[in-house]
Amino acid sequence: MGAPVxxxxxxxxxxxxxxxxxxxxxxxxxxxxxxxxxxxxxTDGPEEVIEAAVEAMRGGCNxxxxxxxxxxxxxxxxxxxxxxxxxxxxxxGEVLVTTGATExxxxxxxxxxxxxxxxxxxxxxxxxxxxxxxxxxxxxxPVTLRPPxxxxxxxxxxxxxxxxxxxxxxxxxxxxxxxxxxxDELELVAAHCRERDVLAVxxxxxEHLVFDGREHVPLSTLPGMADRTLTISSSGKTxxxxxxxxxxATGPRALVSAVQAAxxxxxxxxxxxxxPAIAHALGLPDAYFESFRAGLQAKRDRLCxxxxxxxxxxxxPAGTYFVTADIRPLGEDDGHAFCLALPERAxxxxxxxxxxxxxxxxxxPLVRFAFCxxxxxxxxxxxxxxxxxx
Ligand code: PMP
Ligand code: GLN
Numbered sequence: 001m002g003a004p005v006x007x008x009x010x011x012x013x014x015x016x017x018x019x020x021x022x023x024x025x026x027x028x029x030x031x032x033x034x035x036x037x038x039x040x041x042x043t044d045g046p047e048e049v050i051e052a053a054v055e056a057m058r059g060g061c062n063x064x065x066x067x068x069x070x071x072x073x074x075x076x077x078x079x080x081x082x083x084x085x086x087x088x089x090x091x092x093g094e095v096l097v098t099t100g101a102t103e104x105x106x107x108x109x110x111x112x113x114x115x116x117x118x119x120x121x122x123x124x125x126x127x128x129x130x131x132x133x134x135x136x137x138x139x140x141x142p143v144t145l146r147p148p149x150x151x152x153x154x155x156x157x158x159x160x161x162x163x164x165x166x167x168x169x170x171x172x173x174x175x176x177x178x179x180x181x182x183x184d185e186l187e188l189v190a191a192h193c194r195e196r197d198v199l200a201v202x203x204x205x206x207e208h209l210v211f212d213g214r215e216h217v218p219l220s221t222l223p224g225m226a227d228r229t230l231t232i233s234s235s236g237k238t239x240x241x242x243x244x245x246x247x248x249a250t251g252p253r254a255l256v257s258a259v260q261a262a263x264x265x266x267x268x269x270x271x272x273x274x275x276p277a278i279a280h281a282l283g284l285p286d287a288y289f290e291s292f293r294a295g296l297q298a299k300r301d302r303l304c305x306x307x308x309x310x311x312x313x314x315x316x317p318a319g320t321y322f323v324t325a326d327i328r329p330l331g332e333d334d335g336h337a338f339c340l341a342l343p344e345r346a347x348x349x350x351x352x353x354x355x356x357x358x359x360x361x362x363x364x365p366l367v368r369f370a371f372c373x374x375x376x377x378x379x380x381x382x383x384x385x386x387x388x389x390x
Contacts, residue, residue: 012134019127020355024339033343034373034381036303037351039175039321041372045240046281046288053244053277065272067264069097069248076279077248084207085218087226093253096260099270100245101205101234105169106132107262108201108230108249113138117166122152124356124363126175126203138166144362147315147326150179154188161192167199168192170219173206176353176368177324178317180210183217190222193229199255200229205247208238208289210319211297220251230255235278237321238292240372244274296321296371299378303371306382311389312367321372324353326365330388333365346384 007014024037044050068074074091081087089095098104105128113119115137121129123142133140141160143152168189172181181189193200200219207216220229234247247270249259304314304323312325327338335352342348350367357363371378 012137013131016127016131016134020351021127024349024351027340027343028349031343031347031349033347033349034377034384035349036369036371036373036381037339037349039237039370039372040242041240041321042374042377043240046284049239049241049277049281049284052280053273056273056276061273061276063272064269065275067269068260069095069270070272070275070279073097073246073275073279073282076282077250080282081218081231081250084216085221087218087221087250089250090253094250094256096249096256096263097270097275098232098247098249098259098263099267100236101203101232101247102128102245103263103267103270104232104234104247104249104259105129105201105203106135107259107266108232109133109136109138109169110266111258111262112199112201112230112255113166116164118162118164119167119169120157120160120165120198121169122171122174123358124176124353124366125169126171127356129169129171133169139164140358141165142358144357144359145174145177145179146362147177147324147366150174150177150315152181152185152188157188157192161196161198165196165198167201169201169203171203172219173204173210173216173319175206175320176322176351176356177315178320178322180214180216180318186217186219186222190219190225194224198228200225202229202231203233204231205234205237206320207233208293209296209321211293211300212318214318216319227252230259235281238289239278239281240292241274241278241281244271244278246271246274246278299371299373299375302375302378303369303382306378306385307369309382310385312385315366321370322368323371324366324368327367328365335363335365335367339367346387348381348384 021038028035074095078089078091113136236242353366354363
């Protein structure tokens, strides 16, 4: 017997455990419950986009593509930013293809932060933010969003900045709350960035999932922000192809090239045959984006009605795949315990949003449900959840 091996995992990752999404999907699989936990659609994206990937595979598009992404996809991303937001980008140097938004976020944090730098973000935060900030040896400074509006508290935002603040990491539309930051809130964030000479990294993966006639506004389109904002998005949500993991980062050449410096050592390149297919997808007509959005909005309303009927307090989302609900009207206040028991009690899996907070008291009674599911699945889940109120 040799000497005892010390715990192998770096201290930077100790405490992160297994992601809640994997944990809850495993719980759904082992109990046979309806999975409204992890956010993925239960129907695939457009047939023509899938065909384009098949064609690319059969056509020999199977070896390493260029590190920045194939020219056709970079051009399609630039054209998408112009078409929807009026943003002008040079596809050669201001656009980088990544392995999902997840890699873009990781590469951005690793590339832009020095050890000890601070990252201002909003809690509840997407779980990979905390882990990647830790991997970069940076510090997170979360600003708590509180229901029912999940509005930014201007004083809390101001207090989160310090001389060590390197960047603001902003996710709008926001997972898990479904919040779409208002114009005034975006301007407030932008004003801090400009005044304090801080960078912004935005996660806009739900950019096409905004409801009730709202419009998505990229932070980079606000005055003075184009030069200091790295914009991240992904094809996963927009085209219901979450397993393909084609994402991108766009913005000023210096920022994009810094991110590529990290990306080249993480994955080097991203999914060759999916790239021409997503280039095709980004050029789909407006009707695709409109009907996709309308379909998700109807699903949101369907699930919200079911949750309300089940006796939960619904916090209606303005965007994304998700709705959060407060379980206190059921006489309970521990969302984590509630989610662990939910498969047995009602045959449904949901995600406790407390795991996305540093301030555990703020998220304790809140639970997230995904509505990117077939209508009959939503209806069945709602019928099962109705058992909760007896
Ligand atoms: N950011 C947010 C807010 C998300 O919800 C997700 C998950 N879908 C991602 C990033 C990751 O996106 P991708 O699957 O493209 O890596
Ligand atoms: N983004 C999806 C969610 O929030 C899942 C992604 C993941 O499993 N990491 O549920």
